[in-house]
Amino acid sequence: MAGTGKSKKRLNAARELTQVVADYYLECQQAHDQGKPVGWMPPMNGVIEVFYAMDLQPVFPENWSPVCAAFGLTPGNFEVSEGMGYSRDLCGYLRNIVGYVYSDMHAAHVPLGGLPEPDLLISFGGGCIPAMKIFQILEQRFPSSRIFSADLPQVAVEDIRDHHIRYAVSEIHRLIDFLTRATGKKMDYDRLEEAVILSDKACALWDEIMSYRRFIPTPISAAEIGIMFVMVTRQGTQVAVDFLTKVRDEVRQRANDGIGVLEDEQVRLFWDNIPLWYNMGLFNAFEHMGGVFVAETYSAAWSLRLDTSNPLEALAMKSLMSYSLVSCLSIRRRKEMVLKACRDYAIDGAVFHQNKSCVPITIGQTDIRRALLKELDIPSITIDADHMDARNFSHAQFQTRADAFMEMLLEKKRDRGRPGV
């Protein structure tokens, strides 16, 4: 049934993703078994390239949460963390990962072999509170791991000044020193440059893939957003570039051949906020009425073109911008970004996921919705849900609202006398 469970994918390359994901987690386990230092870190920063350039293994506990959601592990993890006293009002990523690390991390039912234990914890002050707190809790769970507290100016994208960049660069230097001392591995600056170039290539490919969403009908929808996995975990590697090249080729082909996600595309939709990882099928929930999710805010934060001539500064900029771009740190910039996407992709209507688990992305949605209506005459709805906790989502309520919204959008299009764009 549309709208529950897994999403319906149309790209062949997206099917290969399962292998890419499995390979990555296998690599993490093998690294651990072979004595290669494993470091856990938050995503959305420039640490990953540093890790690959120093031959260290990066692991992203936040990214593990969608995996848990997809494999149905989340309720059990919540039970553990909530039993420890972690409130249901806290971000589901935090409750999930805490529950996971405080239960049997490698039990038989844990998919992909689970996460290898960390030798290094790159604790974090620079994103949201839950992301910082996750690492502080992990420090207590893994007391023998070496800890680095990363510091990053929390500043809106439009307010970034030289001194913010200078500080971010000095923090990356401090990180490299720490990693050298903690692991005995040396930074290979040629490899770093290479990693930054590969990251930038991945971003360029990503942007190109997204650009085919301009086509009507769109050859790729939000249901394929899982391909973002490589943007999170594989930046700075050839794996990401190879995989995205395949995706790009396929999407380009589909666009040129006029093959859409839907044969009869009627309404083009935009999604704001994190997907419901336990219910990716939601992205197909509008399809029976000709509605397709063409674009989403969330993916933009992972694609930032880098100035490869200055790797450290490029990574500093990436660190400064990625969280800011999608969160309430920069409502104005986010608004501009959403308006631009809705214009570029000829969006008819937007769905705002009011996400109980992620306040930083939810705050500001009203301002964006108002601007969409006022400046582009694009109507929107809000749905109450949660990107991790299924208990905060009512499917029946959602479907009723979604259908009513679609009817309204279809009618609006009919009134304008241009069905199907």
Added chain:
Amino acid sequence: MVHEQHMVPFTEAAFHRTERLRNTAASGKKIIGYFCTYTPIELIHASGFLPVRIWGEQVRVEQAYTLVPNFICPYMRQSLERAMAGEYDFLSGLVQGYTCDIACGLFNVWKENIPLELFHSLPLPYNDTEDSRLFFREGVQELLDKLSGIGGCFSEDSLEETLMIYGQIREHLLALDVMRSTRRFAFGAEAFAAMLRAGFFLDPLEYLGMLADLKEALEEKEKSPAEGIPVILSGSLIENSPVLALIEELGGVIVSDDLCDGMRNASPAYGTGATPTERLLDRYMRRLPCPARARPSSRASLLLDQVRTSRARGVVFVFQKFCSPHLADYPSVSETLKKKGFPSILIELDEEGVMDGQIRTRLETFFSMLED
């Protein structure tokens, strides 16, 4: 002999707060609002403006829900409600030292919806290194430039004076807190909170005078220690919540606190360094931390010290509902306390400000357990 009259200036000031602030603004003095005590308000004052902490305080939220979801802390919902109703029309600007996601988000919601001359969010370092202090200093300079853009006239000399005033205020507050833990603060928890609250909107010089008078009067008082089971409050903002009265009614006596609008920002009173700016930075780097800026482990040990020094028997955690920094630290901090023999209880404050039967029953059980 101390009379209620010594508290009157504080309660009176609170009663006429809005009117007073409107008069101040009308007299030509600019008023700059802030949310968190990590905002270096000394820079605002030394620029010739009056810093005022935005309050929420038990107002029914309606309009604000058109801009924000209902799962953010009531403090921020309520203050936005007041702003939308025009209650903060005396403000010229809003300056915020970066702390939590909600404060940052609401800063931006204000920026989009409440017309003010100046909005500035100041990113703060988490680490204390040479580079981080340099970064902090550069951020301070950026803020000063913005303040001067709306007519501020800052100098190191004016900052020196401001630091003295705020330093003395903090010294008085620390002394009054000691009186509280030795049970010599005569007026109970609500009065103590009212005394602290006045410091968020009064001209600091006037406030300093009021504190000095109060302290003197209390020092002269003959000793009749307050009865009750000693506890510490720890958490986010408490504002004028009825929870204070409820704790006392149930036999508790609050001997100290680690609250956002309590004593957390009072220590240390001064920073060290060669110049006034250095001293300002130093104090902010070394102040007692809020969970948005520190690890649960370090907060747990600071809280333990405080419990021991004030001879409290347990801790009442009082959080604004949905307050992630505090909620995330709570399991680990309360566990540490428990291991050291100090029980605790968690109360979450929602918008209505009413203490429902369930909270009362839980607190009753908690205090009867502490009594044994």
